[in-house]
Amino acid sequence: xxxxxxxxxxxxxxxxxxxxxxxxxxxxxxxxxxxxxxxxxxxxxxxxxxxxxxxxxxxxxxxxxxxxxxxxxxxxxxxxxxxxxxxxxxxxxxxxxxxxxxxxxxxxxxxxxxxxxxxxxxxxxxxxxxxxxxxxxxxxxxxxxxxxxxxxxxxxxxxxxxxxxxxxxxxxxxxxxxxxxxxxxxxxxxxxxxxxxxxxxxxxxxxxxxxxxxxxxxxxxxxxxxxxxxxxxxxxxxxxxxxxxxxxxxxxxxxxxxxxxxxxxxxxxxxx
Numbered sequence: 001x002x003x004x005x006x007x008x009x010x011x012x013x014x015x016x017x018x019x020x021x022x023x024x025x026x027x028x029x030x031x032x033x034x035x036x037x038x039x040x041x042x043x044x045x046x047x048x049x050x051x052x053x054x055x056x057x058x059x060x061x062x063x064x065x066x067x068x069x070x071x072x073x074x075x076x077x078x079x080x081x082x083x084x085x086x087x088x089x090x091x092x093x094x095x096x097x098x099x100x101x102x103x104x105x106x107x108x109x110x111x112x113x114x115x116x117x118x119x120x121x122x123x124x125x126x127x128x129x130x131x132x133x134x135x136x137x138x139x140x141x142x143x144x145x146x147x148x149x150x151x152x153x154x155x156x157x158x159x160x161x162x163x164x165x166x167x168x169x170x171x172x173x174x175x176x177x178x179x180x181x182x183x184x185x186x187x188x189x190x191x192x193x194x195x196x197x198x199x200x201x202x203x204x205x206x207x208x209x210x211x212x213x214x215x216x217x218x219x220x221x222x223x224x225x226x227x228x229x230x231x232x233x234x235x236x237x238x239x240x241x242x243x244x245x246x247x248x249x250x251x252x253x254x255x256x257x258x259x260x261x262x263x264x265x266x267x268x269x270x271x272x
Contacts, residue, residue: 010186021053043070
């Protein structure tokens with residue numbers, strides 16, 4: 001089973017990614033056997049659908065471990081994006097060694113929320129030279145830290161960023177996305193649903209009728225396609241614990257993409 005997902009070159013990372021990936025925040029932080037097995041099914045379905053970029057972090061509890069177990073012998077089919085999130089050098093090294101032990105290599109290693117980036121970046125650069133890390137990135141969720149994110153972007157030492165982007169969080173449009181485009185950085189979109197807030201009161205189905213020609217059959221697909229229609233964005237990573245939602249998300253990953261009018265429609269519905 002494969003979805004007709006568009007793929008995009010993730011800036012100058014050297015990676016080609018599907019436009020719809022998957023996050024693991026909250027959803028993969030499980031410990032009992034039944035729920036772990038359910039997450040393994042989601043991981044396998046993601047790979048079957050072509051949703052091959054899967055993002056995790058040591059900040060997400062058991063998520064890295066649960067994801068690795070779910071990938072199993074299909075590890076080579078996945079693009080694993082994870083993060084270092086540590087308050088000291090040795091803690092960072094321990095996190096990185098743990099992740100490499102789980103996955104063998106990491107396709108996109110990111111510095112989570114820019115935590116001690118000057119300390120962790122040289123470690124990741126050495127691992128990149130040793131071919132254990134394919135690309136290096138940085139993330140932040142808060143616009144209050146975008147000045148520092150810009151500083152890191154301009155160093156030339158990272159090739160991707162992960163930022164929040166949805167119709168209610170558009171701060172990245174001012175400086176971050178233009179700079180990423182100028183520097184040819186990969187852009188991973190987190191929080192396409194605003195941590196679920198945008199899904200709580202979906203618009204009535206008739207409001208979405210103008211989007212039917214774009215393959216949109218649900219509000220979540222409209223939100224995903226809103227972000228992905230900005231060609232400066234390469235992949236969105238909605239988290240889910242539902243097979244049905246995973247399939248629905250993948251359905252938003254193919255053209256045609258929205259023009260300005262469709263994006264304005266979705267933004268208006270999201271902020272009404």
